Amino acid sequence: MKRLVLGAIGAVLVGGAAGAAAPAQAQETPVLITGATILTAAEPFKIENGAVLFEDGRIRAAGPADEVDAPANATVIDGQGMFVTPGIVDAHSHIASDATNEGSVSVSSMVSIKDVIDPTDISIYREAAGGTTTSHVMHGSANPIGGQNAVIKHRWGSDAAGMLMDAPPTIKFALGENPKRSNSNTIPGVPQRYPATRMGVMDVIRQAFTDAAEYRARWEAYEELVARGDRSAIPPRRDLRLDPLVGVLNGEILVHAHSYRADEILQLMRVAEEFGFRIHVFQHVLEGYRVADEMREHGASASTFSDWWAYKVEAYEAIPHNAAIMTRRGILVSINSDSSEEGRHLNQEAAKTMKWGGLTEEEALATVTINPAVQLGIDDRVGSLEAGKDADVVLWENYPLSSFAKVRTTWVDGEVVFDVDADMAMRAERETEKQRLREMLGEAEADEAESDETGAARLRGGRGPGNRSEERAGI
Amino acid sequence: MNQTSNAPRRAVRSGGFRRQQIGSGATAFLLGSVAAACAGLLAPAASEAQEAGAYAVVGATIHTVAEGVIENGTIVMRDGRIIAVGQDVEVPPGAEVVNGEGKHVYPGMIDAFSSLGLTEIGAVPATNDQSELGNWNPHLNAHTAIHPASEHIPVARANGITHTLSAPGGGGTGIAGQATLIHLDGWSVEEMEITESAAMVVSWPSLGGRGRGRFGGGGGGGNFREAQRRFDEQVGEMEDWFEAALHYRDALASGSTRVTRDLQLESLARVLDGGMKLIVRANGHREITSAVEFAEKWELDIAIAGATGAREIADMLAEKNIPVILGPVQRTPSGRDAAYDDPNTLPGVLRGAGVDIAFATFNSSDSRTLPYEAANSVSWGLPRDAAMEAVTLGAARILGVQDRLGSLEVGKVGNVIVTDGDPLEITTRIEHVFIRGMPSDMDNKHDRLWEKYRNRPDSRPVVTTTT
Numbered sequence: 001m002k003r004l005v006l007g008a009i010g011a012v013l014v015g016g017a018a019g020a021a022a023p024a025q026a027q028e029t030p031v032l033i034t035g036a037t038i039l040t041a042a043e044p045f046k047i048e049n050g051a052v053l054f055e056d057g058r059i060r061a062a063g064p065a066d067e068v069d070a071p072a073n074a075t076v077i078d079g080q081g082m083f084v085t086p087g088i089v090d091a092h093s094h095i096a097s098d099a100t101n102e103g104s105v106s107v108s109s110m111v112s113i114k115d116v117i118d119p120t121d122i123s124i125y126r127e128a129a130g131g132t133t134t135s136h137v138m139h140g141s142a143n144p145i146g147g148q149n150a151v152i153k154h155r156w157g158s159d160a161a162g163m164l165m166d167a168p169p170t171i172k173f174a175l176g177e178n179p180k181r182s183n184s185n186t187i188p189g190v191p192q193r194y195p196a197t198r199m200g201v202m203d204v205i206r207q208a209f210t211d212a213a214e215y216r217a218r219w220e221a222y223e224e225l226v227a228r229g230d231r232s233a234i235p236p237r238r239d240l241r242l243d244p245l246v247g248v249l250n251g252e253i254l255v256h257a258h259s260y261r262a263d264e265i266l267q268l269m270r271v272a273e274e275f276g277f278r279i280h281v282f283q284h285v286l287e288g289y290r291v292a293d294e295m296r297e298h299g300a301s302a303s304t305f306s307d308w309w310a311y312k313v314e315a316y317e318a319i320p321h322n323a324a325i326m327t328r329r330g331i332l333v334s335i336n337s338d339s340s341e342e343g344r345h346l347n348q349e350a351a352k353t354m355k356w357g358g359l360t361e362e363e364a365l366a367t368v369t370i371n372p373a374v375q376l377g378i379d380d381r382v383g384s385l386e387a388g389k390d391a392d393v394v395l396w397e398n399y400p401l402s403s404f405a406k407v408r409t410t411w412v413d414g415e416v417v418f419d420v421d422a423d424m425a426m427r428a429e430r431e432t433e434k435q436r437l438r439e440m441l442g443e444a445e446a447d448e449a450e451s452d453e454t455g456a457a458r459l460r461g462g463r464g465p466g467n468r469s470e471e472r473a474g475i
Numbered sequence: 476m477n478q479t480s481n482a483p484r485r486a487v488r489s490g491g492f493r494r495q496q497i498g499s500g501a502t503a504f505l506l507g508s509v510a511a512a513c514a515g516l517l518a519p520a521a522s523e524a525q526e527a528g529a530y531a532v533v534g535a536t537i538h539t540v541a542e543g544v545i546e547n548g549t550i551v552m553r554d555g556r557i558i559a560v561g562q563d564v565e566v567p568p569g570a571e572v573v574n575g576e577g578k579h580v581y582p583g584m585i586d587a588f589s590s591l592g593l594t595e596i597g598a599v600p601a602t603n604d605q606s607e608l609g610n611w612n613p614h615l616n617a618h619t620a621i622h623p624a625s626e627h628i629p630v631a632r633a634n635g636i637t638h639t640l641s642a643p644g645g646g647g648t649g650i651a652g653q654a655t656l657i658h659l660d661g662w663s664v665e666e667m668e669i670t671e672s673a674a675m676v677v678s679w680p681s682l683g684g685r686g687r688g689r690f691g692g693g694g695g696g697g698n699f700r701e702a703q704r705r706f707d708e709q710v711g712e713m714e715d716w717f718e719a720a721l722h723y724r725d726a727l728a729s730g731s732t733r734v735t736r737d738l739q740l741e742s743l744a745r746v747l748d749g750g751m752k753l754i755v756r757a758n759g760h761r762e763i764t765s766a767v768e769f770a771e772k773w774e775l776d777i778a779i780a781g782a783t784g785a786r787e788i789a790d791m792l793a794e795k796n797i798p799v800i801l802g803p804v805q806r807t808p809s810g811r812d813a814a815y816d817d818p819n820t821l822p823g824v825l826r827g828a829g830v831d832i833a834f835a836t837f838n839s840s841d842s843r844t845l846p847y848e849a850a851n852s853v854s855w856g857l858p859r860d861a862a863m864e865a866v867t868l869g870a871a872r873i874l875g876v877q878d879r880l881g882s883l884e885v886g887k888v889g890n891v892i893v894t895d896g897d898p899l900e901i902t903t904r905i906e907h908v909f910i911r912g913m914p915s916d917m918d919n920k921h922d923r924l925w926e927k928y929r930n931r932p933d934s935r936p937v938v939t940t941t942t
Contacts, residue, residue: 122811129815183598289928309921310627310840312598321925328929341807344815348847351901357925403850403901418815427814434812 027414030055032070033395036079038062041086041369042384045362052084054391057413062385082408083400085365086385087133087154087392088346091303091372092256092283092336094138095123095343096152096163101140106179106194106204109171110240111147113137117160123340124163128154128410128418130344131400133392134165134382136336136372138283139172141258144179144195144204146172148244149256151376153392154410156417168377170280171244174258175201175268176314183312202267209275212245219246254280254377256303260314262290269298281375283336285326286318292329301332301375305342306349307356323367324357334372351401364401529553530909531566532893535575540582540868541882550580552889555912560883571914573893573907581863581898582882583637583890583908585870586845587800588754588780588835591628591639592621592657592664597840605642610649611716613746614738617641618655618671621664627839629919632659634843635892635905637915638669640835640874644676644756648709650716651676653742654754656874658890660910673874674778675746679757679766680709710765717773720744752776752875754800758783758809767797778873780835783809786817786824793829798873801825801865802835804848816855822865823856833870850899862899888912 031054038050040062051068053060061068070076094100098116102108117137127135133154139147151167177183179201181193195201218236225233247253255272259265259282272279278299282288285302286309288295295302304326309318323333335350337343350368353359359367373383381390391414397406410418530552537548537560549564550557559565566572595602604620621641631639638658644651653672661667682702720743726734745751755766758781770777779785780800785792792799801822808817825832834848849862857865871881879888889912896903908915 123807126807126815177598289924290931293931293933307844308840310596313596316596317924319921319924321921321929325925325929341805344807345805345851348851348901354902355904356921357929398854401902403847403899404854406854423815430812 027055027057027391030060030071030074031077031391031411031414032068032074033077033079033084033393034065034068034070036082036084036395038385039083039085039361039365039400040385041362041365042386045365050084051079052385052393054393054411054414057391057415059385059387059389059391059393061387077395077409079395081398083396083398084385085131085347085394085396085400086369086383086389087394087410087412088131088368089134089136089334089372089376089378089383090127090132090337090343090346090368091136091281091334091375092138092338093135093340093343094140094338095127095135095340096121097137097150101142102147103140103142106143107145107208107241108139108143108147109145109208109242109244111139113139113147113150114164117150117152117163119158119160119163123343124152124154125156125418127337127340127343128156128412129407129420129423131347131394131396131407131410132337132343133394133410133412133417134373134376134378135343136170136256136376138170138256141172141174141178142181144174144201145208145245146174146258148172148253151378153412154417155412155415165378165381168254169244169247169252170254170256170376171248172258172283173205173255173268173279175264176258176260177312178258179204198264198267201264202271205268206271206274208242208245209249209271212242212249213275215239215242216246216249248277249275251277256281256283256375258283259288260284260286260318262287266291266294269294269300273298284338286315286322288331289319289322289325292326292331295326296330301334301371302326303334303336303372303375305338306335306352320352320356322357323353324359327353327359327363328357332371332374333367334375335367336372345405347396347400347405348403351403354401361401529558529567529570530573530889530912530914531564531570532573532575532578532580532891532907533566535578535580535893537580537883538582538863539883540864541884548580549575550883550891552891552909552912555889557883557885557887557889557891557912560885575893577895578906579894579896579898580883581635581892581894582867582880583892583910584635584845584866584898585833585874585881586631586636586639586836586842587833587870587873588642588654588802588837589639589842590641590645590837590839591631591659591842592623592625592641592839593617593643594839595622595625595627606645607643607652610647611739612643612652613650613675613716613720613740613742615643615652616655616672617643617653618657618664618668621655621657621667623661623664623667625839626920627842628659629916630840630921631842631845632908632910632915633905633917633919633922634846635894635898635908636842636845637890637892637908637910638870638880639842640673640754642674642676642754644678648678648680649713650743651678653751656876658910660913660915669876669880670874672742672745672751674752674754675743676780677713677753677755677766679755679762680706680713681757682706682759682761706765710769713769716743717747720747724748746775747773749774749776752778754778754780756780760784760786760788764788764791767791767795770797771795780837782825783818783821785830786821789825789828789830792825796831798831798833799825800833800835800870800873802837802848803841804834804851805844819851819855822849822852822862823858826857826861826865831869831873832865833873834866846899847901850901853899859897859899863897866899 034051038047049065051065052062053068096118097113098118102111135152138149149170151165152163153165195204222235257279281301281303283303285304288302304322307320309315327333346368350364354364370383373379382392393411395409397408408420533549537545548562551559590605593605640654640656642654654674654676656670656673657667720740723740724744746753753775757763757766778798782799804818806818836842836845849866853859853862868881871877889909891909893907894903894905
């Protein structure tokens with residue numbers, strides 16, 4: 001009984017921290033932010049003394065303040081001294097999901113993160129407080145061919161279905177140490193599994209697509225018979241593992257491949273070319289700077305980290321100039337978080353591309369806005385401040401590409417999902433609520449409810465898994 | 476690493492970076508740095524430590540940290556020390572001069588708790604010398620394992636980190652061993668050492684959670700009372716060690732000849748005698764309070780490292796003059812009901828209450844991000860100057876070397892960085908680093924790979940085997 005009560009308190013407290021508890025709904029009042037510096041991530045990039053108007057969840061206008069007229073009923077926000085950017089798009093995340101890896105098989109294309117979206121993950125709110133409005137929630141890297149991914153909007157307060165964005169389907173591949181299980185084979189109870197080398201990883205992928213190509217041919221033959229009026233034709237047995245791979249072969253499902261070393265990047269492109277498909281995005285791709293030309297010729301883009309390195313052998317040659325080199329070689333580059341921590345300040349991670357390798361302000365902001373939107377095939381809706389796009393907007397108190405940056409308000413589809421004043425106001429309410437629950441239970445149990453798991457992990461080992469980096473934990 | 480071409484390496488070696496006359500201005504000096512970066516020189520700059528000459532940065536904005544900001548100022552270092560700072564300062568004849576016009580000068584930054592030199596590749600146990608087996612290792616010392624040729628050191632240094640407390644630990648509750656304060660430039664650990672035994676590092680027991688999740692804390696599950704019982708037991712064990720050290724010391728002091736030398740107790744006795752600071756890794760306010768009470772009982776000089784839950788005991792820490800090494804600030808808030816900005820506001824709250832603070836990365840490859848840990852507190856209440864102080868003089872104070880390090884004052888060791896802006900800002904470039912009054916090599920693994928691969932030819936040459 002006591003456990004049940006404590007569980008309920010947890011739920012209440014989480015709701016309290018959330019701020020906006022009501023499900024996202026259609027924006028009712030037009031909003032005009034005026035007098036701010038607008039960084040559009042489109043043309044023109046920077047508008048001093050600019051304005052952004054949004055209504056019904058869509059951006060109506062972004063331009064010089066004196067050219068944007070607001071309807072009479074608009075809420076007007078004086079943005080003087082502040083900055084406005086599009087909502088940040090995170091091309092690699094593991095938040096808001098109840099599971100990450102189906103690691104028991106080496107090809108898990110039949111599973112999907114869409115089935116396990118957890119809309120109560122507090123990271124959805126915390127990342128919105130750092131300007132992130134869209135996340136590519138990915139399957140983990142346990143398998144050469146992983147599961148299908150989901151794209152969510154940070155519509156905090158909505159249910160799982162309400163989080164999902166209608167985006168082109170994507171699937172996770174993974175190369176190198178993680179699918180080889182190089183760093184995890186000493187975990188008790190985890191059996192060794194094929195593959196254990198990069199040769200084996202490529203084999204698993206090649207075999208899977210060999211199967212998929214044959215499976216597709218069987219279906220095509222069947223459909224041809226049907227088209228010819230053969231009523232005795234027997235359909236092939238439906239294979240939920242191979243269906244998504246046929247989608248890849250047909251270019252309908254986009255491949256996002258976890259990768260580190262230059263050689264494995266190259267090899268995967270060649271295997272894909274063998275079967276006539278393309279690697280849409282190389283994820284992590286820490287050695288992309290070594291094979292940037294080959295990636296460009298293949299038609300791949302890249303989603304990488306800003307400055308992580310040396311956490312494993314395949315990350316030992318990682319350099320923070322990676323994004324800049326690939327950009328200069330003509331590759332579309334995004335900076336992603338892969339972490340519920342990093343997902344709260346991708347603006348700062350983007351700024352690092354200016355320091356290391358000298359990207360321009362415009363290129364830097366693009367790495368966390370329009371570029372990841374293109375990589376996810378959702379650039380018609382998000383990633384820049386342009387009329388007609390979704391009203392995913394961030395108001396910053398100061399310059400966003402800075403270690404001093406702070407978000408004031410974040411809107412998703414024109415609805416406020418984070419506001420610093422509203423958050424502050426919620427704290428008093430939360431404290432009152434907490435106090436009331438404490439009194440209900442008595443102090444001892446309340447202490448118990450308060451106890452913190454991740455804090456203990458940090459005490460023992462510095463940055464714990466799930467804190468700075470899921471990837472560093474080998475997911 | 477055999478990836479840099481030999482040609483520029485030879486050129487620079489014969490050219491001699493150190494001998495280059497830099498009086499002609501910053502451009503020449505900068506060219507020298509770039510050449511050195513291309514050369515892939517692994518050698519730290521302390522190569523000519525014995526020849527430490529005179530160096531000056533002229534006409535820069537000098538942020539002394541201790542005594543305000545000097546516009547259009549000059550700083551002179553000679554024989555490893557700062558010999559002049561001010562506007563009307565004469566540059567000694569023969570001094571190598573950096574033109575500081577439009578530049579900023581700050582003290583080098585101190586990562587107050589890191590694993591620099593103790594670990595190279597996180598996932599490879601063979602490269603990790605930070606965590607020893609066993610929970611009670613007061614006799615172990617980081618300096619016996621610090622790897623001066625670690626690739627992490629030049630990477631951190633190139634972003635203005637000049638000093639760190641290289642600390643053992645990472646294992647479970649107990650005494651991790653002695654941390655060594657080093658500067659990040661030297662051919663050997665002996666050249667890098669500032670204080671061999673700068674602090675004894677202890678991981679305080681944790682009340683943790685109730686063993687529900689992956690990180691059950693406290694260990695073993697059970698309810699809160701159970702966790703409390705385990706906690707008390709572990710603190711009791713800590714108590715036993717100090718008790719034993721006390722008896723050992725007293726027995727030696729009594730002149731008894733029957734005492735067998737015990738390296739563990741001998742080391743711990745130094746803490747009892749005030750010869751070494753105790754740095755306690757603790758996060759929750761109850762754990763910190765327990766450690767503070769322990770320190771009071773044993774009259775120990777302590778600092779808390781971590782301290783994520785110190786908010787509600789800020790006044791107590793200030794009153795008792797207990798300093799705190801914070802970080803990382805870029806972490807997720809502890810607990811699902813914590814405020815989204817809990818990590819960001821904590822440094823300002825502690826500083827506001829009067830607690831001495833420093834920042835640390837508790838890491839090796841991330842050490843270069845130290846300034847951003849501090850910066851991420853500034854928009855949440857920590858004054859900008861206080862943030863800068865925390866990564867320089869504040870850290871020096873906590874580590875007991877404020878008489879030598881942490882600020883730009885005459886008589887202090889020449890630890891100086893020259894930048895194009897605020898070093899806490901991501902986009903700021905660190906252009907020169909001086910450690911012990913000598914210019915440090917700015918070259919590092921990352922710049923070398925950058926230089927090499929951004930110059931990769933666009934197309935592969937056609938190889939013909941026939942004539």
